[in-house]
Amino acid sequence: MSDSYLLIDDVKKEFQREGDTPLRVIDGLTVHVENGALLSILGPSGCGKSTLLNIINGLDDVTSGRIVINGTEIGVKSRSAVKIGVIFQEPRLLNWRTVRDNVRLPLDEMKIPRAEANERVDRYLDLVGLAEFGDYYPLRLSGGMRQRVSLARGLAIEPDLLLADEPFSALDEITARKLRLELVRIWQATGRTIVFVTHNIREAVFLSTRMLVVTARPCTTHLDLPIDIPHPRLPEDDRLFEIEKQVTRDFMRMEEASA
Numbered sequence: 617m618s619d620s621y622l623l624i625d626d627v628k629k630e631f632q633r634e635g636d637t638p639l640r641v642i643d644g645l646t647v648h649v650e651n652g653a654l655l656s657i658l659g660p661s662g663c664g665k666s667t668l669l670n671i672i673n674g675l676d677d678v679t680s681g682r683i684v685i686n687g688t689e690i691g692v693k694s695r696s697a698v699k700i701g702v703i704f705q706e707p708r709l710l711n712w713r714t715v716r717d718n719v720r721l722p723l724d725e726m727k728i729p730r731a732e733a734n735e736r737v738d739r740y741l742d743l744v745g746l747a748e749f750g751d752y753y754p755l756r757l758s759g760g761m762r763q764r765v766s767l768a769r770g771l772a773i774e775p776d777l778l779l780a781d782e783p784f785s786a787l788d789e790i791t792a793r794k795l796r797l798e799l800v801r802i803w804q805a806t807g808r809t810i811v812f813v814t815h816n817i818r819e820a821v822f823l824s825t826r827m828l829v830v831t832a833r834p835c836t837t838h839l840d841l842p843i844d845i846p847h848p849r850l851p852e853d854d855r856l857f858e859i860e861k862q863v864t865r866d867f868m869r870m871e872e873a874s875a
């Protein structure tokens with residue numbers, strides 16, 4: 617049993633390549649994530665962030681090391697031991713099902729009794745501000761609304777951990793800004809632990825209680841920075857801007873050094 621809610625313990629990941637040496641993507645990454653944290657992960661393109669999320673999600677195994685969530689070691693074979701909600705860059709909704717049915721789908725797969733599932737669907741649609749849109753089909757919603765449905769679907773399973781893989785990067789800045797504020801409100805209301813991958817330094821600084829900047833492949837920790845400014849935060853807070861400047865400078869230096 618570990619003290620961390622999510623423990624990434626000396627994780628190495630290599631992909632086999634035919635007729636070549638294995639491609640090392642993650643190299644001895646260790647991170648202790650506390651319960652209720654909103655951890656953002658930032659790193660150069662192709663450094664292994666999605667690979668790490670897949671491993672945490674139990675879709676792929678580590679080459680060595682381990683992932684432990686709330687005391688349970690995770691791998692492809694022990695995937696069902698924890699509940700993980702995921703939101704992706706695109707909402708991945710079924711366009712021929714209503715919003716309500718999309719959110720209920722994973723609950724049906726989990727064999728949650730119908731009455732409880734319906735209650736949860738309504739509760740989480742309400743939480744993301746879509747109480748009146750349950751009967752809509754996804755194609756009648758805006759991009760931001762579809763992403764809210766995807767967030768409700770991720771939350772409705774009442775996950776042990778919520779993983780977000782650049783969920784707002786395809787949205788216009790005003791919509792993304794509203795959704796960031798909503799994510800923080802929902803995170804505070806639910807107390808879930810969130811791991812949020814992004815390319816956007818300002819977004820990471822605004823959202824997170826802690827920022828992990830990782831190196832170019834093979835990915836390992838470059839900077840592990842707590843952001844102690846209490847939530848809810850104002851996007852224009854000068855203290856956030858100062859952190860953003862610092863991290864941007866540091867990130868550029870890291871990129872130059874590895875070029």
Ligand SMILES: Nc1ncnc2c1ncn2[C@@H]1O[C@H](COP(=O)(O)OP(=O)(O)OP(=O)(O)O)[C@@H](O)[C@H]1O
Nearest residue numbers: 631639641659660661662663664665666667668833
């Ligand atoms: N299943 C796989 N088999 C072989 N190589 C893979 C596989 N999945 C990922 N890779 C390689 O691992 C490296 C890291 O990929 P990954 O998608 O994790 O990066 P990323 O940091 O999420 O990238 P981006 O920021 O551009 O989305 C890449 O070189 C990629 O080609």
